[in-house]
Amino acid sequence: MLSTYSTADKVLLALDCIIFGFDQHELKILLIKRDFEPEKGKWSLIGGFLKRTETLDEAANRILQHLSGLDDIYLEQLYTFSEVDRDPGERTLSTAYYALINSENHKQVANGAYSAQWFNIKEAPSLIFDHGQMVEKAILRLRRRAVTKPIGFELLPEKFTMLQLQKLYEAILDEKLDKRNFINKVNALDILIKLDEKDMTSSRKGSYLYQFDKQKYDQKIEEGFTFKL
Amino acid sequence: MLSTYSTADKVLLALDCIIFGFDQHELKILLIKRDFEPEKGKWSLIGGFLKRTETLDEAANRILQHLSGLDDIYLEQLYTFSEVDRDPGERTLSTAYYALINSENHKQVANGAYSAQWFNIKEAPSLIFDHGQMVEKAILRLRRRAVTKPIGFELLPEKFTMLQLQKLYEAILDEKLDKRNFINKVNALDILIKLDEKDMTSSRKGSYLYQFDKQKYDQKIEEGFTFKL
DNA sequence: CAATTTAAGTGTTTAAATCACATTTAACAA
DNA sequence: TTGTTAAATGTGATTTAAACACTTAAATTG
Known part of the structure; x- marks a missing residue:
């Protein structure tokens, strides 16, 4: 019988965090210089190893906090990568997590010895291992999420203009949107004040400022609405 | 420095396969009686452990083949479950995979000592560990997939009626569809003969039989079309 | 203080998709 | 030949999505 605990192989399980940032103009990604071999000195995602005593969610948050100082970020699991030779150092799998945050509010992402740095998503350096693939997959997922669930609460200043909100979506979707249609759709959602x-x-002339209506928003979520942008 | 290979914990990584079956009427799920402790004798998903020398995809296929005889099934990764106490036996994570197959063509799913069995999805017994959660998540994913990518090639007899195809979608989505609209949409896809x-x-009167037009289908896939049912 | 400039703000039209009903048709059985 | 059954098809109403261009408010300049 192959399915017994004692005879099964144990493996290293890494986590890699794909942190997208939005700074009112463009989409960025947070990268770090790897400080151990192999590939020491190359750019990589923020990563580390799972400990026996924690869940993947916990590990992702711990690692992110440790290497960047970013705390209390909602990370979502993306996929577990498992090519046998993906890490030449040792047989390692990696579960990728991703998040989208306001990069202006989090300019200070260096933490002690670790120098994390924001890159424009289109100008990011090439990454070690299969990290490039991870980012690809995360972008696709992020785009699907963006048009399915409202985002933006944490990404824009408390008070923002319609144009700012539109720019956010344009950055994520990497396409231009029609101003009037955008406004009409957003207004139809009825979650802005x-x-x-x-x-x-x-x-x-000046442009009107808006705020998210947290109450209405939460209520809609509870009613289980998904929105289509 | 926490991120070094030598000091990192190694863990057991299991795989669990959620195999959905369709038999022209209803959606089923393939379960197996667990033959080792803990929870020996209880119903569970088809599962096993990752070997150091294989990818998760490979492991999922191997395990499925070994326990059910099912071969050459396209399995898709769902999620990695990692609650610390999810398996009381030992600290184990599990990556879940899922697939949808024709259960009539695969009635013989017992393999030697292992007696896998099909259950109507709505009458399935409760499962060990977090397998119930896995199934929940898989159903949601399956539904999203079903309306996004054409399915059905392997699920229906070679020649089938429109009603059969409709029943397939109704089983997956768990809702009734309008016949007229269904036919119009399917015809618009232009992948049936x-x-x-x-x-x-x-x-x-008799109802016309249809076949999938594999060529057109493959061509459309290549052109990168996603379809909306 | 009149003219100009700048981005903000706003509606309508058209096409496409969806939905809800209703009728006709083919084959067989009585 | 007539009745029955489910299949097949048609149509109009309604909803949703996409394309599109002018007017307005307010600061600046001459």
Whole structure:
């Protein structure tokens, strides 16, 4: 019988975090210089190894916190990568997690010795191992998520203009959207509060500021709505 | 430094296969009686442990083949489950895979000592560990897949009626569909060949038989189309 | 203070998809 | 030949999605 605990192989299980950032203009990704062999000094995702006493979710958060200082980030599991030779150092599998955060609010991502750094997603250096594949897959997942579940709460300033919200979606989807249709769809969702205030920095006329209506939003989520952008 | 290979914990990594079956009427699931402790004798998913020398995909196929005889099934990775106490026997993570096959063509799923058995999805017994959760998650994924990518090639007889195809989707989605609209949508996909033959078993008039047009289908896939049912 | 400039704000039209009903048709049986 | 059964097809109403361009408010400039 092959399915007994005692005879089964044990393996190293790594975690790699794909942290996307949005800074009001473009999509970024957080990378770190690897500080151990093999591939020491090359750019990689933020990663580490699972401990016996923690779940993958916990490990992902611990590793992210440790290497970047980022705390209390909602990480979502993406996929477990398992090519036998994916890591030339030793037989290692890796479960990838991803998140999207406001990179302006998290400019300080270096933590002690570890120098994590934000890169524009389109100008990021090539990565070690299969990390490039991981990022590819994460982008596809992020795009699907973006048009399926509302995002944005943590990504925009508390008060924001419609154009800012639109830019967020354009950055994620990597395509231009029609202003009027975008506004109509967003308004139809009925989760924004239009303020009396205007943002005067962008134009003479000034553009109205909006806030997310957390209550309505939570209620809609509870009712189990998925939205289509 | 925590991220070195030598100091990292190694863990057991299991695989569990959620095999959905369709038999022209309803959705089924393939379960097996566990033959080792803990929980020996209880119903569980088809599972086993990863070997150091194989990928997860390979392991899932090997385990499935070994315990059920099912060979050459396209398995898709679902999620890696990692609660610390999910398996009381020993600290074990499990990566779940799922597939949907024709259960009529695979009635013989017992393999030697292992007696796998098909259950109607709505009448399945409760499962060990977190296998119930796995099944939940797999069903949701399957439904999303079903309306996104054409399925059915392997699930229906070579020649089938529109109603049979509709029943397949109704079983997966667990809802009734409108006949007229269903036919229109399917025809719009342009991947079926209408035969001159009729199936006379279901009615006096008889209903036309169809075949998948493998060529057109493959071509559409290549063009990267996703379809909406 | 009139004219200009800038981005913000706003609706309508058209096409496509979806839905809900209703009728006709082919084959067989009585 | 007539009745029965499920299959096949048609149509109109409704909803949803996509394309598209002008007006407005306010600061700036001459």
